[in-house]
Amino acid sequence: MKKTIHPDYRQVVFMDTTTGFKFISGSTKNSSETVEWEDGSTYPMIRVEISSDSHPFYTGRQKFTQADGRVDRFNKKYGIADANKQEEA
Numbered sequence: 001m002k003k004t005i006h007p008d009y010r011q012v013v014f015m016d017t018t019t020g021f022k023f024i025s026g027s028t029k030n031s032s033e034t035v036e037w038e039d040g041s042t043y044p045m046i047r048v049e050i051s052s053d054s055h056p057f058y059t060g061r062q063k064f065t066q067a068d069g070r071v072d073r074f075n076k077k078y079g080i081a082d083a084n085k086q087e088e089a
Contacts, residue, residue, distance in 0.1 A: 008028065009026055009027070009028050010026065010027070010043075010044075011025070011026055011043055012024070012025060012026070012027040012029060012043055012044050012045070013035050013044070013045045013046070014027075014045075014046050014051065015035075015045055015046070015047050015048065016049075016050070016051040016053050016054050017048065017049055018049065019053045021051055021054070022035070022045075023051070024037060027046070029046055031044040031045055031046050032044075033045045033046075033047075
């Protein structure tokens with residue numbers, strides 16, 4: 001392995017911008033922003049939008065921006081009753 005062609009691999013703190021959750025991991029990314037970690041050392045900090053703390057797949061929480069599908073919106077717009085609801089009544 002050539003020594004001059006590979007980026008430096010070091011410990012980096014990643015911070016979830018939505019929740020403020022921080023975790024340390026190895027990375028080759030560079031950052032001019034630094035943060036002091038719990039062990040007293042200073043590490044570069046990378047801001048991320050989604051992490052395991054805020055992602056709906058990992059947390060079980062989901063935001064539904066659109067609850068209705070296209071067919072439901074069409075039916076609601078034109079006043080068409082749902083066929084399944086009519087059969088139940």
